[in-house]
Every structure is written in structure tokens, then in C-alpha cells.
Amino acid sequence: MLTSTHTFPKDFVWGAATSAFQIEGAASTDGRAASIWDTFCRQPGAIVDQSNGDVACDHYHHLDADLDLMQRLGLQAYRFSTSWSRVQPDGIGAWNPKGLDFYDRLIDGLLQRGITPYLTLYHWDLPQVLQDQGGWANREVALRFVDYAETMAERYGDRVASIATHNEPWIVATLGHEHGIFAPGIKNRRTAFQVSHHLLLAHGMALLALRAAGVKAPLGIVLNQGPIVPATDSESDRAQARFEDGLLIRWYMDALFHGHYPADVLAHLGDDAPQVQDGDMRVIRTPLDFLGLNYYTRSIVGSEPPTHPPGTELTDMGWEVYPQGLTDLLVRLGREYPLPPLYITENGAAYPDVPSGEHVHDPLRADYLRRHIGAVREAITAGVDVRGYFVWSLFDNFEWAFGYSKRFGMVYVDYASGQRIPKDSAFWYRDFIAAQSARHVTPL
Ligand code: FCB
Numbered sequence: 001m002l003t004s005t006h007t008f009p010k011d012f013v014w015g016a017a018t019s020a021f022q023i024e025g026a027a028s029t030d031g032r033a034a035s036i037w038d039t040f041c042r043q044p045g046a047i048v049d050q051s052n053g054d055v056a057c058d059h060y061h062h063l064d065a066d067l068d069l070m071q072r073l074g075l076q077a078y079r080f081s082t083s084w085s086r087v088q089p090d091g092i093g094a095w096n097p098k099g100l101d102f103y104d105r106l107i108d109g110l111l112q113r114g115i116t117p118y119l120t121l122y123h124w125d126l127p128q129v130l131q132d133q134g135g136w137a138n139r140e141v142a143l144r145f146v147d148y149a150e151t152m153a154e155r156y157g158d159r160v161a162s163i164a165t166h167n168e169p170w171i172v173a174t175l176g177h178e179h180g181i182f183a184p185g186i187k188n189r190r191t192a193f194q195v196s197h198h199l200l201l202a203h204g205m206a207l208l209a210l211r212a213a214g215v216k217a218p219l220g221i222v223l224n225q226g227p228i229v230p231a232t233d234s235e236s237d238r239a240q241a242r243f244e245d246g247l248l249i250r251w252y253m254d255a256l257f258h259g260h261y262p263a264d265v266l267a268h269l270g271d272d273a274p275q276v277q278d279g280d281m282r283v284i285r286t287p288l289d290f291l292g293l294n295y296y297t298r299s300i301v302g303s304e305p306p307t308h309p310p311g312t313e314l315t316d317m318g319w320e321v322y323p324q325g326l327t328d329l330l331v332r333l334g335r336e337y338p339l340p341p342l343y344i345t346e347n348g349a350a351y352p353d354v355p356s357g358e359h360v361h362d363p364l365r366a367d368y369l370r371r372h373i374g375a376v377r378e379a380i381t382a383g384v385d386v387r388g389y390f391v392w393s394l395f396d397n398f399e400w401a402f403g404y405s406k407r408f409g410m411v412y413v414d415y416a417s418g419q420r421i422p423k424d425s426a427f428w429y430r431d432f433i434a435a436q437s438a439r440h441v442t443p444l
Helices: 034-040 063-073 095-113 140-156 170-175 187-212 235-258 262-271 280-284 324-337 361-383 425-438
Strands: 013-017 077-083 114-122 162-167 219-224 226-230 290-294 298-299 342-346 386-392 410-412 420-422
Touching: 013 114, 013 342, 063 095, 063 420, 077 386, 095 114, 095 140, 114 140, 114 342, 140 162, 140 187, 140 386, 162 170, 162 187, 162 290, 162 342, 170 187, 170 219, 170 235, 187 219, 187 235, 187 262, 187 280, 219 226, 219 235, 219 280, 219 342, 226 235, 235 262, 235 280, 235 298, 290 324, 324 361, 361 386, 361 425
Parallel strands: 013 077, 013 386, 077 114, 114 162, 162 219, 219 290, 226 298, 290 342, 342 386
Antiparallel strands: 410 420
């Protein structure tokens, strides 16, 4: 029996998310310069299907139709990112008027259709020229980021509901600079931790600069998180889970909310620990107006190769479907940190969707979303202040090292023709949002 306390707060925001490199295409159009992902895609073997972001969903050229589609799907909010190398091709100095204009048209088009824009500044596509100067391993790049953030905020800050600095700094640092499986493809642990420090520093510096400039939009950051659980109760598995929790969760949360990196991780890193200058941690701890969390799954870690119990549901990424992990994560963070309002800035699943006629039947995706939305509701009931939820993703798109082989969209994209086909999950979400707006209690 659902009671009124199980509904979502009245102003709860329902949206969908994308990022610039994954959907825009138009990679060398209207003055856009290469980003590190353009370069990385050209490394043999880097992308499973040898694809790249040159065309992607060609959203750059489908802007109006895509906006109309979002409206038809009843989205209240849309989270997108700006492409730094589109608006500032040299990574320093001149701004590209055509690039800036594209995001004006996007934001105005959203507002005209009653959809609230949520801006992310950095979703992994560093201008290649800045990588040539050392990329995020170079402290100077933090200053370039502040400059970029100031210009974006000055131009768009009065029309967006919030501005997030980085999307998932853990991915940039760890997959991009330690494992080398994401751009820029570096494999060096020490570099990775220096990068993570500079990303956080750039974030804090940008927040201070934007506040000083009087930017009204709430400011925050987006982290990828999920519970890390030991495979067995053994001492070593529990120690490993605790350590990996330190790398993924506490490294970022302790820095942002307590102003220090976790001592156990620093001790473990030894010489690989980042160089931190006086005052850096105070900058990083600058209070957030909101925190975005991206949740997909939990991780099970231990000395044996991870195995899922029989019957575990997996998505096409091989990720376990585990909605309880989202409730657990939110409740735990609420207990351990002085949190600002939270947004689930990404949640969703890849499945190998195939159109049948005019339709794409994706019952597993709608089921995934429904259960994870229920998990958010559980956390709210437990007292966690969550204000919005964004499905990853609006469209099928370029899934990084997986290229176009994984489909996360609520809208199917036929890459050969550019055709968009809303999947059944898009209609399910549309109806769910409508029911929420009508204050109907939806069984989840
Ligand atoms: C997140 C990314 C997003 C997308 C999803 C599946 O880590 O932020 O761009 O790739 O995973």
C-alpha cells in the first residue's frame, strides 16, 4: 500500500542526459577543433568498432527536430555538456562565435519548449591543444578551465538551472590516465592521481571564480559512484573493498566535503600520491550548491575474479542490475557527509535493441528505470534530499571505447540514416512523468 509519503517531492525534476562528444558530431564544422577523444578514436584498437565522434547522432545538424522530440517525450529537464573545443578551439584566447551560438540555440530552444537546461562544462573532451601542453597533468590547465567556465557561465548562466564543472573525474583520472582505456590513453598511476587533484582543483577554482562573478545558477560537480562490496567475508576481500571504496568514493567525497584525501589511500599510494600545494584543499572544499551522482551498478571485489551469483540480471555492458545499491549509496552518503541537495544526473542501461517496424521494444530498460526510480524514492523516504533524476541517455550514442556497439538511449538512433525512433521506454517515461506531474502515485 503506497502512502502519500512515498510520492516524490512536488518540485522533483524529471529529465534525460547526454554529452557533447557522444551526440553532436559535426566534429570539424563551424570552427570546432579536435578534442582528446577525436585523437584517441584514431588510435588503432582504442574503440571496439573503430568508430569515432565525427558524426555520432549528428545532433548539431538535427537540433530543432531533437528539441521537438524532447518536448513530445514530455521531458521537464535536459542535461547536456558544452564542447570546449567547439567554443574555444585553441583552448586559450579567442572564442568561436558559431560554437557559442549553437549552445544559445540549444538553451533557448529548450526554454521555448518548457524544458529546463542543466549544463555540464566538462564531459571528458579536453581540447587536444591543451593535451599537447600536458593536459590535466599540467596544473596550468586548471587555469584554462577557469577561463572556459567563466565564459560559459557569463554567456549561459542566467538561462540554465545549474552548472556542473566536471562529469565523473574518477573516470577521467583512472580510465584515462591509469588504465589508458579512455582518452588520452595514458597508463601511469602517478599521473592519474595528479590529474584527479588538478580536476578537483579546477573545479574549486571555477566555483570561486563564478561566485565572485555573481553567477546565479547553482554550482556543483557530478561524481560516478556505487557501493563496493567484498565478494566474501574474508579479511583480504573486505580490505580490498574498503580500499577501492577509498579510490572511488572517499577520495572525491572526503576532498570535496572534508578538505582532505583519505589517509589510508594516501598511505597506500606512497610516491604516487599527488603533489598538493598549500591552500589547494581549501579551494577544493568550496561549498557546493548541489551534488550530481551517476549510478549504474555496484562492484563486487575480492581476490578471486568477480563472479555474479546465478540468476543475476546483467545489462549489455555486463553490469549487474542492482537498484538497492542506489538507495544504499544515497543513504550512506547522507549519513557520512554534509550533503547539499542531490541530483541523480545519470542512471540507465544498455540493451541490444532492435527496431521492429516503427517500434523498439525495450521492456528491460523501462523495468530498470522503474526500479531505480523506486530506489531513489526509498532514499527520499529515508530522509535523503534528492531533487531530480536524469535518465542516461536520451539517445543511443557514442559509448566511448565501446563506440556505437552499446545502446543506452530511450530513443533509438539509426546511425546510417540519422533516424530517431523513441523506444517503448521513452513512452513509459513520458507517461510516468505525466502521472507525477498530476500528483498521481505511481506504483513502482
Ligand atoms: C557514464 C558517462 C556517460 C555514459 C555512461 C554510460 O560514466 O558519464 O557519458 O558513458 O556512463
